[in-house]
Amino acid sequence: MADFYFTDRKYNQLGIASTDELASSSVIAIDDIGGQEGDYQSVDGGYRSYSATLHFSPDQSAQVKEMAKVGNFVLFKGRAGESVWTTILSAEHDPLAGTNTFVAEDASIDLINGTVGAYAVSSAMTIAQYIELFAGDSGFVVGYNEIPDLTRTLNWDSDDSSILTRILSVATQFGVELSFRFEVRGLSVIGKYIDIRKHIGGNKDIYLRVDTDLNKIVTTSDIADLCTAIAGTGGTPEGSDTPITLKGYQWVDPNGRYVLGGDGVLRDPVALRTWSCLLSNTNTNPVDAHITRNKTYEATTQATLLQSVLSDLEKFNHPAVNYEVDIAKLPDTVNIGDTVYLVDEDEQLFLSARVLELTYSYSNESGTAMLGDYLIQASQVSAEYRALAETLAKQNKGQDGKDGIGIQSSIVTYQAGSSGVSAPTGTWSDAVPNVAANQYLWSRTIITMTDGSTSTTYSVGKMGANGADGIGLKSSAVTYQIGTNGTTAPSGTWSSTIPPASQGTYLWSRTVTLYTDGTQNTSYSVAYQGTNGAKGDTGPQGPPGSQNVPMTYVQTAAPTGTIVTNSLWWVGATMSSVTALKRWNGSSWIPDSIAQAVLNIIELNAVTINSAIINSPKINVPFSHAVINESGILSSGNLTLNGTSYSIDGSIEDANGKANGQKYHTELNPDGMSSYITQTDGTTKLHTSRISMGVLELSDLISGLGDNATYNTSSLDAEKIYQLNNVSNPLWEGVSLMGWSGNAQSVTPSKKITDCLNGWKLVWGAYSNGAFTGTGISESEISKTSVLKYPGAGRIIPIMNYANANCSKYVYAYDDHIAGNTKNSDGAAGSVVLIGIYEY
Numbered sequence: 001m002a003d004f005y006f007t008d009r010k011y012n013q014l015g016i017a018s019t020d021e022l023a024s025s026s027v028i029a030i031d032d033i034g035g036q037e038g039d040y041q042s043v044d045g046g047y048r049s050y051s052a053t054l055h056f057s058p059d060q061s062a063q064v065k066e067m068a069k070v071g072n073f074v075l076f077k078g079r080a081g082e083s084v085w086t087t088i089l090s091a092e093h094d095p096l097a098g099t100n101t102f103v104a105e106d107a108s109i110d111l112i113n114g115t116v117g118a119y120a121v122s123s124a125m126t127i128a129q130y131i132e133l134f135a136g137d138s139g140f141v142v143g144y145n146e147i148p149d150l151t152r153t154l155n156w157d158s159d160d161s162s163i164l165t166r167i168l169s170v171a172t173q174f175g176v177e178l179s180f181r182f183e184v185r186g187l188s189v190i191g192k193y194i195d196i197r198k199h200i201g202g203n204k205d206i207y208l209r210v211d212t213d214l215n216k217i218v219t220t221s222d223i224a225d226l227c228t229a230i231a232g233t234g235g236t237p238e239g240s241d242t243p244i245t246l247k248g249y250q251w252v253d254p255n256g257r258y259v260l261g262g263d264g265v266l267r268d269p270v271a272l273r274t275w276s277c278l279l280s281n282t283n284t285n286p287v288d289a290h291i292t293r294n295k296t297y298e299a300t301t302q303a304t305l306l307q308s309v310l311s312d313l314e315k316f317n318h319p320a321v322n323y324e325v326d327i328a329k330l331p332d333t334v335n336i337g338d339t340v341y342l343v344d345e346d347e348q349l350f351l352s353a354r355v356l357e358l359t360y361s362y363s364n365e366s367g368t369a370m371l372g373d374y375l376i377q378a379s380q381v382s383a384e385y386r387a388l389a390e391t392l393a394k395q396n397k398g399q400d401g402k403d404g405i406g407i408q409s410s411i412v413t414y415q416a417g418s419s420g421v422s423a424p425t426g427t428w429s430d431a432v433p434n435v436a437a438n439q440y441l442w443s444r445t446i447i448t449m450t451d452g453s454t455s456t457t458y459s460v461g462k463m464g465a466n467g468a469d470g471i472g473l474k475s476s477a478v479t480y481q482i483g484t485n486g487t488t489a490p491s492g493t494w495s496s497t498i499p500p501a502s503q504g505t506y507l508w509s510r511t512v513t514l515y516t517d518g519t520q521n522t523s524y525s526v527a528y529q530g531t532n533g534a535k536g537d538t539g540p541q542g543p544p545g546s547q548n549v550p551m552t553y554v555q556t557a558a559p560t561g562t563i564v565t566n567s568l569w570w571v572g573a574t575m576s577s578v579t580a581l582k583r584w585n586g587s588s589w590i591p592d593s594i595a596q597a598v599l600n601i602i603e604l605n606a607v608t609i610n611s612a613i614i615n616s617p618k619i620n621v622p623f624s625h626a627v628i629n630e631s632g633i634l635s636s637g638n639l640t641l642n643g644t645s646y647s648i649d650g651s652i653e654d655a656n657g658k659a660n661g662q663k664y665h666t667e668l669n670p671d672g673m674s675s676y677i678t679q680t681d682g683t684t685k686l687h688t689s690r691i692s693m694g695v696l697e698l699s700d701l702i703s704g705l706g707d708n709a710t711y712n713t714s715s716l717d718a719e720k721i722y723q724l725n726n727v728s729n730p731l732w733e734g735v736s737l738m739g740w741s742g743n744a745q746s747v748t749p750s751k752k753i754t755d756c757l758n759g760w761k762l763v764w765g766a767y768s769n770g771a772f773t774g775t776g777i778s779e780s781e782i783s784k785t786s787v788l789k790y791p792g793a794g795r796i797i798p799i800m801n802y803a804n805a806n807c808s809k810y811v812y813a814y815d816d817h818i819a820g821n822t823k824n825s826d827g828a829a830g831s832v833v834l835i836g837i838y839e840y
Contacts, residue, residue: 002076004016039362043200054067114163115163118157208343234299336355440462482508511525697715
């Protein structure tokens with residue numbers, strides 16, 4: 001069950017919707033079981049959306065239309081108990097169908113609708129600086145940040161990106177994932193945060209199995225984005241007029257699989273052996289005809305452009321494989337981004353996959369997850385691929401080629417420096433050193449060619465400095481003093497306790513706040529103690545009273561003063577809000593009650609019981625002269641709820657309300673349902689029915705009354721209904737004499753006689769010249785009861801024969817087959833054959 005609170009843009013509550021079918025009638029019904037509905041989260045998208053349908057009656061239409069107005073807010077608790085705040089982006093209101101379908105997202109319209117233009121920075125910035133720059137005055141600030149010191153120099157040429165798209169682009173280039181988080185107090189959002197994580201979710205060693213936790217696992221694969229080579233183009237560096245490419249950049253894959261050509265194209269020879277259009281039975285190892293894709297990136301250095309191209313080639317050099325999981329029961333501990341283990345033993349499918357998309361239905365309390373293939377691609381590389389990669393690695397390290405100049409080695413080392421322009425002159429190390437704040441981390445790549453020549457390239461990044469200490473609140477003290485005016489604070493002694501203020505004076509409070517930097521702030525507030533008003537005119541003379549008459553009080557606080565014994569106190573501000581009744585016994589108020597016997601409620605109107613639990617061992621509802629059918633027959637009796645039994649007992653009356661003597665009883669309990677009606681003597685049951693544990697029992701009176709009554713009784717269950725539905729089904733068809741001098745012959749029906757309703761029906765036909773003539777049909781039966789009592793006994797089957805003298809067949813009937821006799825072809829019996837066996 002989940003509740004959803006709808007507010008306007010000022011956080012004023014407009015209404016509540018709930019998936020609870022037992023909710024108050026003032027609560028709007030909501031479900032999220034439509035095709036694209038539910039609570040949707042995505043790792044790549046970062047944001048969260050919720051779509052659902054509100055169901056309303058005609059008198060609720062205006063309220064629901066106002067609740068689901070675009071721009072309004074929807075607040076609810078997520079599956080893990082977190083606060084979720086969303087903005088309604090679209091809504092479809094259908095008053096005739098009584099539905100309103102809406103879509104809401106948690107990124108707010110400020111980030112979704114706002115756009116940003118092209119942007120370039122002059123120096124490296126942290127991810128928090130980028131996000132807060134683009135988020136602007138949207139109200140979102142950076143929350144958790146797992147990479148506070150990492151900096152990047154980023155540029156964007158686009159001038160129409162949404163703020164959300166730009167922020168997600170920043171996250172991609174920093175290699176992190178984002179999520180939105182909200183701090184909610186009451187129905188107001190007091191904090192909106194963008195959390196920065198290296199990796200959303202975790203591995204909790206949770207196993208989900210088909211037929212227990214999972215309904216199914218659907219595997220989808222495609223090659224729409226497959227390629228074996230990528231020509232990458234980056235952004236335009238500052239001071240340049242053209243974007244960068246990888247032409248002229250020197251790089252050697254340490255694993256020997258990927259090859260960067262002089263034309264700036266990064267190629268995968270391993271994937272080429274599978275996907276080249278030149279592949280054939282005569283050319284099993286093609287080296288040409290790459291599937292090349294031209295892709296654009298935002299990187300402004302060749303080093304970062306190479307990493308982007310390499311990442312994409314590793315992703316797209318094989319078929320994309322995704323797994324869509326239909327989850328029957330999603331553990332409460334599984335969240336977006338988590339790694340789970342999925343097991344389908346029938347399909348021999350064992351996955352370790354990450355939840356990249358998660359849609360959860362609060363109506364069904366179930367979810368569907370989408371898993372990305374990139375977390376399981378290692379298992380997709382076949383042994384042949386790995387062997388081929390190893391061979392190419394050896395080739396790329398110089399084993400082949402005698403005439404050309406190749407790359408012999410590539411060495412990467414690191415050093416900290418004080419300049420971001422000039423490389424340091426100290427000692428270079430294989431290990432990445434610790435870098436102080438405001439210092440630079442340099443990397444140096446030395447490539448040695450097979451002719452002995454070398455080339456050296458550098459890259460640099462800056463370590464951000466720690467920010468200055470903030471100013472915090474050290475202490476706060478509140479004191480009080482009485483003053484004579486409300487303008488000037490009193491000059492006397494201030495006290496930490498509130499002094500009594502007489503009429504016409506002022507109560508002053510002073511708050512002194514001390515900060516961690518030694519500064520302080522003093523503020524004042526003042527309140528006036530009013531004087532008594534002038535005495536009013538004397539009221540009219542009241543009627544004579546009595547000092548000893550009990551009084552009745554209706555108030556929340558206990559009455560005080562002189563109270564007459566047996567006075568009553570209704571506890572509550574008004575009679576409509578009373579919570580208890582108490583009586584004054586002369587010294588104290590004691591709980592009291594009103595005896596049920598003295599209550600005489602003629603009519604009780606305008607009573608609504610919402611979400612109530614009625615605890616009573618027995619509820620009795622009498623009725624008199626109630627119409628029970630269209631013929632005008634009446635009945636009087638009682639409807640009773642007693643523990644686990646629901647029963648109706650009554651008598652039959654004519655149209656004038658006069659009883660005719662017949663009684664009836666209907667009861668529903670955990671064992672089933674039973675019902676009967678009597679004869680006019682009131683005791684002899686005329687018709688009886690009972691349904692219990694899948695069996696229907698019926699009984700009808702044949703004759704007699706009381707102890708001399710006789711009945712027809714029968715029962716019906718699923719097996720008998722199945723047998724009835726299959727009566728006359730063919731169980732065997734063919735042509736058989738059921739025995740001749742050389743073979744006794746036998747037939748085996750497709751269903752045992754014990755599985756039939758009554759037994760087998762045998763159909764015979766005329767036989768001439770070795771074939772059934774198509775005429776002379778005769779039928780005979782073998783009963784199930786007889787076979788059960790005399791299994792395998794010889795049976796004489798008389799057969800009427802039109803053309804010849806009547807004959808008979810001698811057979812032996814068993815539970816599962818019928819055996820013949822070698823004499824069944826003698827005489828007239830030889831002109832009759834068995835052509836079919838049917839269930840009856």
